[in-house]
Amino acid sequence: MPPRGVKKGTKRARQYEHIKDSLKERGNSEDKAEEIAARTVNKERARHGEAREASRLSKEDISSGRRGGLRSHRRGPRGRTKDQLYEEARSMGIKGRSTMSKAELERAVTGRKSS
Numbered sequence: 494m495p496p497r498g499v500k501k502g503t504k505r506a507r508q509y510e511h512i513k514d515s516l517k518e519r520g521n522s523e524d525k526a527e528e529i530a531a532r533t534v535n536k537e538r539a540r541h542g543e544a545r546e547a548s549r550l551s552k553e554d555i556s557s558g559r560r561g562g563l564r565s566h567r568r569g570p571r572g573r574t575k576d577q578l579y580e581e582a583r584s585m586g587i588k589g590r591s592t593m594s595k596a597e598l599e600r601a602v603t604g605r606k607s608s
Contacts, residue, residue, distance in 0.1 A: 496531040499538070509534045550580055578602055 516526035539547030578598035582590040
C-alpha cells in the first residue's frame with residue numbers, strides 16, 4: 494500500500510511498488526522494503542512540490558536515486574551528510590552546532606539519543 498497522500502494508479506504509486514518489489518528481490522524483508530520505498534516516494538513528492546510540507550533537505554539534497562549511486566560502494570565514512578546531521582542537531586536543540594564539524598555533529602546527535 495503506497496504511503497498516505499499517494500493515490501492508487503498514479504506515477505508515485507507505481508514508483509512505490511517498483512521500488513518495493515526491487516528491494517524484496519534483493520533480499521530485504523517486506524517491512525524494510527516498504528519503509529525504504531515509502532521514504533523514497535515521499536522525498537520525491539517533496540522535491541516536486543507534491544507534498545504539503547517539505548524539509549529543506551528534501552528540496553535541496555540530491556535525488557534519492559542519484560544519492561544512492563554516489564554514496565554506495567565507496568570507502569570512508571557513510572551515513573548521514575553534514576547537512577542532515579546539522580538539521581537533526583537543530584531539531585534537538587544542540588547548542589554550538591554551527592561551528593561543529595561533521596564528526597562533532599555526529600557525536601553530539603548520537604550522544605543525545607543514547608541519553
